[in-house]
Amino acid sequence: MSGPRVVIVPDGFKGSLGAAGVAAALAAGIREARPEVVVDEVPMADGGDGTLEAFAAAGDATGLGTPTRNNDRVTGPLGDPVDADWLLFPEAGVALIEMASASGLVLVPEDRRDPLVTTTRGTGELARLALEAGARRVLVTVGGSATNDGGTGFARALGWRFLDADGAVVEDGGAGLERIASIDATALTGPAKAIATGARDAPRIVCLADVDNPLCGPEGAAATYGPQKGADEATVARLDAGLGNLAAVASHDLAGLSATPRTPPGDVATLPGAGAAGGLAAGLVWFADAEIRPGAVELIAALGLADRLRGASLVITGEGRIDFQTPRGKVVAAVARTAREADVPVWVVAGTSGRGWEEVRTACGVSRIETIARPGDADDERAAVADPAPRLRALGARLAPDVPTSDETT
Numbered sequence: 001m002s003g004p005r006v007v008i009v010p011d012g013f014k015g016s017l018g019a020a021g022v023a024a025a026l027a028a029g030i031r032e033a034r035p036e037v038v039v040d041e042v043p044m045a046d047g048g049d050g051t052l053e054a055f056a057a058a059g060d061a062t063g064l065g066t067p068t069r070n071n072d073r074v075t076g077p078l079g080d081p082v083d084a085d086w087l088l089f090p091e092a093g094v095a096l097i098e099m100a101s102a103s104g105l106v107l108v109p110e111d112r113r114d115p116l117v118t119t120t121r122g123t124g125e126l127a128r129l130a131l132e133a134g135a136r137r138v139l140v141t142v143g144g145s146a147t148n149d150g151g152t153g154f155a156r157a158l159g160w161r162f163l164d165a166d167g168a169v170v171e172d173g174g175a176g177l178e179r180i181a182s183i184d185a186t187a188l189t190g191p192a193k194a195i196a197t198g199a200r201d202a203p204r205i206v207c208l209a210d211v212d213n214p215l216c217g218p219e220g221a222a223a224t225y226g227p228q229k230g231a232d233e234a235t236v237a238r239l240d241a242g243l244g245n246l247a248a249v250a251s252h253d254l255a256g257l258s259a260t261p262r263t264p265p266g267d268v269a270t271l272p273g274a275g276a277a278g279g280l281a282a283g284l285v286w287f288a289d290a291e292i293r294p295g296a297v298e299l300i301a302a303l304g305l306a307d308r309l310r311g312a313s314l315v316i317t318g319e320g321r322i323d324f325q326t327p328r329g330k331v332v333a334a335v336a337r338t339a340r341e342a343d344v345p346v347w348v349v350a351g352t353s354g355r356g357w358e359e360v361r362t363a364c365g366v367s368r369i370e371t372i373a374r375p376g377d378a379d380d381e382r383a384a385v386a387d388p389a390p391r392l393r394a395l396g397a398r399l400a401p402d403v404p405t406s407d408e409t410t
Contacts, residue, residue, distance in 0.1 A: 003036030004313035004405045007344075009305065010043070011296075011331035012050040013320035013351045014144070015106065016385045017392075019043035019050050020057065025389040026316060026349060029396020030403065037403055040308060044317070046331045047210035047276075047295020048143020049106065052087060052098040054299055062302040065091030072129055074122035075157075077103045077146040078112060079172070086126050094137045095130035099123040099277060100144035103153070105229060108146045113230030115148035115222075115239060119172035120280050124157025127205070127288070131191040136203050140284060141295055142277035143210035146229055148174040148222055148239045150215075150246045151283010158192040160185060160287055174222075174278070177242025183253040195289050198258035205288040208295035211329045213275035215268070215282045216244050221275035224325075229278070243269075243279050250286045262289055273329070296334035305335070309342040313404050318349035320385075322371070324356025327363040336364040345404065349395060351388060352381050370395060 008026050012019040023041040030037055045051035056067060067087040076082035084101040088094075100106065102122035105113070123140065130138050147153065152162055153172050161184040162170045170176035185196055194202035213219050222231065222239035231239060251266040263285050268274055273292040274282040284290035300306075309315065317335040319326065327333045332348055339346045347368040348360065353375050361369060372391035373384035384391055 003034070003038055004403050005038040005040065005311060006030060006314045006316060006403055007040045007042060007309055007312045008316045009331070009335045010316070010318040010349065011046055011320070013385075013388055014049055016320060016351060017388045019045060019054060021389060022318060022392060025392035026396040029393040029398075030400045032393075033397040033400035034403065037400065042303060042305060042308060044296065044331045044335065045299055046143060046329065046334070047141040047208040049098070049100045049104065051141040051143070051208065051295060051299065052085060052096060052101065055096050055302070056087060058303050064089040064094050067096070070129075072126065074102050074125040075119065076107055076122055077118040078108060079119065082107055082122060084122060084126055086130065088130065088133055088135065093135055094139065095133065095135035096139045096141070097123065097126045097130060098141045099280060100141070102126055103147050104144045105146040106144065113146065115146070115226055115229040115231050115278060116175040116235060117173045118147045118229070119149055119153035120145070120147050120151055120277070120283070121153035121157050121172060123280070124154035127154065128157055128192070131203055137206065138203060139206050139208055140290070141208045142280050142284075143295065145277035145280060147280065148226055148229060148231070148278030150177055150243050150279035151281070151287060152177070152246070154280060154283055155287035158287065159188040161187060174239045174242055177246050178238065180246055180249050183249055185257060196257060196287065198260040198289065202289070205284060205290040207273070207276070207281045207284045207290045207292045208298050209273035209276035209281050209292050209329060210295050211276050211325065212272040212294070213328065214270050214272070215247060215274040215279050216240055221279045224275070225278065246279075247282070254286055258289060262291055294329050294334065296329065296331045300334055300338055305338055306342060309339060309344050312342070312344045315339040315344050315346045316349060316399075317346060320351040321354055322348060322350035322357045322360055322369065323354030324359070326357070326360045332360070332366070333364050336366050340365050347399070349392070351384055370399070
């Protein structure tokens, strides 16, 4: 008789260790303590950092064929050039772009973080390259951003223009949002024009979001995520007002541009996920007729996780920091939902914990939560971030004796 089977499905620990490394370390500890346990490692992502690597590692399991990796120099979040990877699945005509590689927070030194300045232009440049390469479907993952520009930088790369009341072009970044008085589509050409006007043969853009926040308000892009990008209270208020202004102008100027928009321009700001990546998700809907989908859910489907959970005794998922954001579209929440549907218990392993972590147990239906750093101990948290693998391996060994058999989970 074979031993119990554990499926390890973590997100990466942002800024510390990728999902594959997290899964491998936990698996090593479990195997060391209980060699009879069968461990299945499934690195996961939610649309943020690591989504491209998860798709690349999955290979043919996605059903899209074998991807080719491309690397191009584009505009970084501060306007300086950066080299960003993206995937093209030639057989399927699908491209995958990870905005974090072009416009991500990891590209901005902590002392230069300023969402009034940072731009998503580089992500738009990657999208333009994908369309020029013949992609008929472009998946844009939008987590891990350094930006709060409502996707205007992305749109500029495709040919959109944002003008102030005097007809002058408004600068990139969140600071200019409050001055936008009109949106001009006359410079659009090729696939970008076909998408904007709703041409029947236009390529499709899909936004893979890692959160479900609306664009504006107390749970919107600026209020929820602005502070981690360098915004103080006054800046958050300014950014939120700017996004509101963009929404008002887009509702007016984009009405009627396409005869068949997926979402009427006036409804975009309240869409679940519209606030992802500083409003890039909303911008993708306005300026690329995108559909917003939960990134973790899409990857779970692409990897066939539901099938891989059949007969499992336990699922272990995790992320770098477990807190109030976890239930809002993160990997832990999506994996837990899939496991519950398969009637498999779920444990969570995290690097650290933050505000609202206690609610995750109930909100996500998980039975156990462990962290590799002592809660509230800043020095221990820094040490855990610097070298998490040994701690994860030790935790795996400590958890191993409690792994249930299949009989115990039925």
